Amino acid sequence: MKKNLTLFVLVLLMISSQLMANTRFYRLSYRDDPSTTIVIGWCDNGTSTNARVYYGTTDLGTNAAAYPFSHGIDTTTSYVSLTNHFARITGLTANTKYYFVVKDDQGVSARYSFKTITDDPNSTISFIAGGDSRTLAPFGIGETGTCTGGDCRIIRQSGNTLVSKIRPDFVAFSGDFILTSIITSYWSDWFTDWQLTYGPDADGGLIVPFMTAMGNHEVNADIVNLFDITNSNDYYALSFGGNLFRFYSLNVTADGANVCTDTTQLNWFTNDLNNYTGTSSEPVWKICQYHTPMAPHAETTPNQYMIDCWADLFRPKKVNLCIEGHSHVLKYTWPIVPSSAVGSDNGFIRDDVNGTVYIGEGAWGAPVRPLYTTYNTTAAYNWTRNQASTDGFHLICVTKSKIEIRTVKFDVVTAVGQVGPNDPECTLPANLSIWSPSNGAVVEILNPSLGMTEQQNLVMKVDVFPVPAKDIVTLNVKEKLTGATIEVYSGTGKLVKTEVADIADSYELSVKDLNAGTYFIFIKAAGFSESHKIIVE
Numbered sequence: 001m002k003k004n005l006t007l008f009v010l011v012l013l014m015i016s017s018q019l020m021a022n023t024r025f026y027r028l029s030y031r032d033d034p035s036t037t038i039v040i041g042w043c044d045n046g047t048s049t050n051a052r053v054y055y056g057t058t059d060l061g062t063n064a065a066a067y068p069f070s071h072g073i074d075t076t077t078s079y080v081s082l083t084n085h086f087a088r089i090t091g092l093t094a095n096t097k098y099y100f101v102v103k104d105d106q107g108v109s110a111r112y113s114f115k116t117i118t119d120d121p122n123s124t125i126s127f128i129a130g131g132d133s134r135t136l137a138p139f140g141i142g143e144t145g146t147c148t149g150g151d152c153r154i155i156r157q158s159g160n161t162l163v164s165k166i167r168p169d170f171v172a173f174s175g176d177f178i179l180t181s182i183i184t185s186y187w188s189d190w191f192t193d194w195q196l197t198y199g200p201d202a203d204g205g206l207i208v209p210f211m212t213a214m215g216n217h218e219v220n221a222d223i224v225n226l227f228d229i230t231n232s233n234d235y236y237a238l239s240f241g242g243n244l245f246r247f248y249s250l251n252v253t254a255d256g257a258n259v260c261t262d263t264t265q266l267n268w269f270t271n272d273l274n275n276y277t278g279t280s281s282e283p284v285w286k287i288c289q290y291h292t293p294m295a296p297h298a299e300t301t302p303n304q305y306m307i308d309c310w311a312d313l314f315r316p317k318k319v320n321l322c323i324e325g326h327s328h329v330l331k332y333t334w335p336i337v338p339s340s341a342v343g344s345d346n347g348f349i350r351d352d353v354n355g356t357v358y359i360g361e362g363a364w365g366a367p368v369r370p371l372y373t374t375y376n377t378t379a380a381y382n383w384t385r386n387q388a389s390t391d392g393f394h395l396i397c398v399t400k401s402k403i404e405i406r407t408v409k410f411d412v413v414t415a416v417g418q419v420g421p422n423d424p425e426c427t428l429p430a431n432l433s434i435w436s437p438s439n440g441a442v443v444e445i446l447n448p449s450l451g452m453t454e455q456q457n458l459v460m461k462v463d464v465f466p467v468p469a470k471d472i473v474t475l476n477v478k479e480k481l482t483g484a485t486i487e488v489y490s491g492t493g494k495l496v497k498t499e500v501a502d503i504a505d506s507y508e509l510s511v512k513d514l515n516a517g518t519y520f521i522f523i524k525a526a527g528f529s530e531s532h533k534i535i536v537e
C-alpha cells in the first residue's frame, strides 16, 4: 500500500512538472550556417529561471537529463508583451535530425525536433516561400478580403497546417506577418497560429526554421527581437547545401526607395554578390526574397527604384530567382532582365539565358486583391507567365540541375496527406492543391551551365542548326522577324557577338570567329524573344 502511494505521488509529481512548463511559441531561425547551427526561440511567462535547451540525435522524449547536450539562453528580448528567449546552438552535424526540450525551474517543455540542412550541393533542398499573413480587411487598393467577416486568420491557419503536412527544409517568409506590432496581441495570435506548422508527434514534433524578411507592416525591431536574426537592419544572406544556393533576405520599404538610398544595404548586397560570383565560393544558384515587389501584379506598376538599383545587378551577378510579397496575389514571370529595347515592356524584357524569374506576391492569408490588369489593361505585361488573385505559397525544390517551383493553394487542407521523415526530399503529400495556370503548374529554372535554358512548355519558333557547328549556324524562322537582334553569349554569360537583321525565312550566323565551346544565342524582336544553345567546334 505504502509502495503504491509512493508511486502515485511520484507520478503526480511528474505530471505536475509537465503541467508547470510555461514555455510556448517555439520558433527556429538562423544566424549562421544552416547545416551546423540553429537558433531556438521560445516565450515563457517572464518569471522562469535557469532555462536550458537539452538536445541530441536520439528521441529521449521529455527526459531532459538524458539528452547528451545542453545549451543555455544567449539572449532574451521583452517585446510586444512577450518574453522571448533564444539559444544559439552551434557545432551541429549537417543533414541530421535533433530532438530537444527546454527545461527551466517551472518544468519541461514538450519534446520537439528540427533537422539541419544538408551540406552536400548534390542533394535536394526544399523550402516554402510566402508572406503576407496579416489579418483584417480592407486596407489596400481593391482589398475586399475573401475571408468570412474580413478576418483572414483562418486562411493563415490553413497555410500553416499545410507547412506541417509538406514538411519542407525551411520557410522563407517575405514580410507582413501581422497588421501592426502596436497591437501586441497580433503577434501572440501569429505565434499561436505558427504552432500549427509543428510536425506530428511521430515525427518528433518537427519545427521548420525561418528565413525572414521585413514587410511594411513591421518595424526593424520586430524581426530582430522575435527571430534573433544577425542584422538589426533586417537584411542577411546564408548559403544552403554547401554551395548549392545563396539565399538573400533583403529589406525594402513600401515605396522601394530605400533600395537606392540605403547605401549600407546596397554596398553589402553588391559586395556579397561579388564575393559569390566568379569565385571559388560561387553557388549554383542565387535566390532573393524581399517584401515590396519589383514586378508587381496588383495595385501598381513595376518599381523603377528597384529596377535601377537591384535588377541591373541581377543579370551580371546571375541572380536566378526572386521571391516578392506585399500585393496579395499569385504571379510567375518568365526570366526577365531590365531593358527599354524593342520587345521590352514596362522596364523588362524576357531573357531565357540571363533572366531572373520573379514569383510572389504574398498571399499567406492577407486579404487577396484584384489583379492590376482589372483596372489597367496596359499592365498585361508580355513577360508575365501567369497571375491569379487567390491565396497560396510557393513550394520550391532546389537541385544542382534545376529549381522547380509549384504554388500550393489553401483551398484543400484536411484531405492533404502527411509527408513523413523517411520520404525523399520534395515529396508532395497526397491531395495537395497545386495552382495549375495556362503556362504550366511547374516552373522550372534549368541550370544554364548544364545547357538547359529552355523553359518547360515553351514552343520554339526558331530552329537553330547544326549542333555542333563549325563555321555557320543557320536560324530558320516560322514567322518573319523584323529588326531582330541576335546576341551570342559565351557559356559564362559574356556577350561576344551582336547582329541585327530582318529574318524572313532563314539567317546564316557566322561563328568562324568564335573559339570552340558552348554558346547561347538570344534572338529578340518586337514581342518576341527566344534562346538556344549552340556548340562551336
Ligand SMILES: [Fe+2]
Binding pocket: 176, 215, 216, 217, 291, 325, 326, 327
Ligand atoms: Fe506589404
